[in-house]
Amino acid sequence: MEGLHHDTILEPSAKDSAKIKKESNEEEKGETHSDQADSMDFSTSTANQSLSAEDKVDLYEKMVRIRRFEERSLRSYQQGHIGGFLHLYIGQEAVAVGSVSMLGEDDHVITAYRDHGHALAVGMDFDECMAELYGKKTGCSKGKGGSMHFFAPDKNYWGGHGIVGGQTPLGLGIAFALKYNKKKGSCLCFMGDGATNQGPFYESLNLASLWNLPVVYIIENNGYSMGTAESRHSAGDPLARRGEAFDIDWSVSNGHDIYEVRQTISDALTSAHEKCRPSVLEIVTYRYRGHSVADPDQTYRSKEEIEEYKTNKDPLNLFREKLIKEGNISEDQIKTIDNRAKGDAEASAEFADASPYPDPSELMDDIYWETDNPGEKTSEGTMFFETPS
Amino acid sequence: MAKITYREALNQALSEEIKRDNNVVLMGEEVAQFKGSYKVSEGMLEKFGAERVIDTPISEAAFSGLAVGAAMMGMRPVVEFMFWSFCYVAFDQIFNNAASVRYMSGGLINVPIVFRGPANGGTNVGATHSHTPENFAANTPGLKVICPATPADAKGMLKAAIRDNDPVCVMENTILYNMQDEVPDDPDFIIPLGKANILKEGKDMTIIAHGKAVHTSLEVAHTLEEKHNVSVEVLDLRSIRPLDVDAIIKTVKKTNRVLLVEENKPFCGVDAQIAFLIQDQAFDYLDAPIKRVSAIDAPQAYSKALENIQIPAHDRILAKAMELI
Structure with missing residues (x-):
């Protein structure tokens, strides 16, 4: 079990700004390949050039809201209000927010089980998500899904899946249905680096390419499959190159730069919409917390490594600095956004706490469509063999 | 009403439902150009085109999962397994995703999908190709499971399964594919799931069976009647989940003696649950302990000499029935 949680600092500080500027200067010198990639400026690329100041502030606020929601959920977990697993997305926010912001x-x-960020990015609200974590009746899945299984089909959000790689064929099927129904759409199927070693992913890549399906596989490479570093779990580098065997376009990009994420997704969406072609995008990112928050974090990586990322590559801090530099956000706005996110997160915890648990009779709801709709029942016989008394 | 084979009955059901509902597609290995490994889908590619009758690579996990994803989006895919034994490489997609997505989403998402194909031993193909996983599926809340034993049931129940809004596992039998019988040609001929069928009335004993075991049980019932003057009722379960518990209890109360027959393995087989239900709900009506015949409890043997012993055959069932008298 980790020590008590401290929220990340999202206040702009002179020290942080100086640090960021220094690094950015170094990057401009192009000392290494990755530094070169880091230094590329995507703020005026095709996907971002028409963003208004308001749009950009909105993107920033979405990331802050995910961060503050999850930090609050971590406190609730430590207080014993949330059971089971809690896989936090903290550190990876730019990937979900940047990706979802490009969608039509x-x-x-x-996505997989680290699903809170994507859920909030598609527009699910704090209350239903926090209540789900608390196992309450007011949760998005009525307390039956939990942390790993958030769904909002009305927002084109299909979960939240617990088995590593298990969602990769499902994403393919969503893309299949879109194409079958002649929709010019796509399915973004998020997965972790660990999921690239599951068999169904390759079966899915083969079908995606063979049948020209508009699915975009997004490998959010946070460096670790649970506690196993990429160098210990995967042969061949980069992971996205595995798409090449199936004639699928692939790329590697930085997940701490929301502008770069948006451009990467934009290119893949064009390919999906215009040519009905799949893509494999490896977006390099990092998570600050353990695989699940109860997991020991120091057995496989150092505190220094985590601190290094927090200091130099935090996607929220980097974006905030950019917005300040661009003159698109004020100190007041930054504070207001942060306070609003913290306040809403606190309120969602209160809402969840005050909400009732599901009634025992609800254990038997939502299993079959048919038993939930007895008026339209077509079958006969007994469906359940042990029910609450 | 025409006399057609079990295979043709399945073909009719699939064709009629594909014609009726644009959301229905058939996909699986060799279903289109090859006309089906067991020719169930013969002629369908020509009739409905490659968009509706879809050949897949040998990738059960991917195409099962693809179909689940498409079903979540409102399509009604029918997935053919060349053998149900092959579902084992797609277990996660069926037993986690298809079965649980509705529950885990608090009822927001339906999965109207059919997984179908043969699930039987008795064809000399060894352990990997002879599985009968109806008990696995029935053990999974969220899935429905049927085992039609006659051509009419094959048609009426497959059509019901395709129209069902929940995932349905349809377990067929290659040995029954050539069986002929009368089948209604009404395009709305439906046999509801969860309804057992008394194939033969009797008063001294009931044999309860499902799948091909139903036919062996019928032969045994006739032998008992002709040679031993025992009147035997034969109840075909047809559907495993939902299960027609009322029909089971009713026949037990009528005959007071019951023999359960299945081609599945015994441990946690379907009949283990049936036996529990009978003793729980009709204990006082039993004049003898419940008897049971299932497949011999070894991996399915290849050799005909062994497999013939393994699957419940006429004489083994007869011997067990004699213990009840």
Whole structure:
């Protein structure tokens, strides 16, 4: 079990700004390949050039809200209000927010068990998500899904899936249905680096390419499959190159730069919409917390490594600095956004706490469509063999 | 009403439902150009085109999961497994995703999908190709499971399964594919799931069976009647989940003696649950302990000499029935 949680600092400080500027200067010298990639400026690329100041502030606020929601949920977990697993997305926010911000009405999203960020990015609200974590009746899945299983089909969000790589064929099927129904849409199927070693992913890549399906596989490479570093779990580098064997376009990009994420997704969406072609995008990112928060974090990586990322590559801090530099956000706005996110997160915890648990009779709801709709029942016989008395 | 094979009955059901509902597609290995490994889908590619009758690579996990994803989006895919034994490489997609997505989403998402194909031993193909996983599926809340034993049931129940808004596992039998019988040609001929069928009335004993075991049990019932003057009722379960518990209890109360027969393995087989239900709900009506015949409890043997012993055959069932008298 980790020590008590401290929220990340999202206040702009002179020290942080100086640090960021220094690094950015170093990057401009192009000392290493990755530094070169880091230094590329995507703020005026095609995907970002028409963003208004308001749009940009909105993107920033979405990331802050995910961060503050999850930090609050971590406290609730430590207080014993949340059971089971809590896989936090903290550190990876720019990937979900940047990706989802590019989507149109026929674009869909599916992900794995680290799903809070994507859920909030597609527009699910704090209350239903926090209540779900608390196992309450007011949760988005009525307390039956939990942390790993958030769904909002009305927002084109198909979960939240607990088995590593298990969602990769589902994302393919969503893309299949879109194409079958002649929609110019796509399915973004998020997965972790660990999921690239599951068999169904490759079966899915083969079908995606063979059948020309508009699915975009997004490998959010946070460096660790649970506690196993990429160098210990995967042969061949980079992971996205595995798409090449199936003639699928692939790329590697930085997940701490929301502008770069948006451009990467934009290119893949064009390919999906215009040519019905899949893509494999490896977006390099980092998570600050353990695989699940109860997991020991120091057995496989150092505190220094985590601090290094927090200091130099925090996607929120980097974006905030950019917005300040661009003159698109004020100190007041930054504070207001942060306070609003913290306040809403606190309120969601209070809402969840005050909400009732599901009634025992609800254990038997939502299993079959048919038993939930007895008036339209077509079958006969007994469906359940042990029910609450 | 025409006399057609079990295979043709399945073909009719699939064709009629594909014609009726644009959301229905058939996909699986060799279903289109090859006309089906067991020719169930013969002629369908020509009739409905490659968009509706879809050949897949040998990738059960991917195409099962693809179909689940498409079903979540409102399509009604029918997935053919060349053998149900092959579902084992797609277990996660069926037993986690298809079965649980509705529950885990608090009822927001339906999965109207059919997984179908043969699930039987008795064809000399060894352990990997002879599985009968109806008990696995029935053990999974969220899935429905049927085992039609006659051509009419194959048609009426497959059509019901395709129209069902929940995932349905349809377990067929290659040995029954050539069986002929009368089948209604009404395009709305439906046999509801969860309804057992008394194939033969009797008063001294009931044999309860499902799948091909139903036919062996019928032969045994006739032998008992002709040679031993025992009147035997034969109840075909047809559907495993939902289960027609009322029909089971009713026949037990009528005959007071019951023999359970299945081609599944015994441990946690379907009949283990049936036996529990009978003793729980009709204990006082039993004049003898419940008897049971299932497949011999070894991995399915290849050799005909062994497999013939393994699957419940006429004489083994007869011997067990004699213990009840």
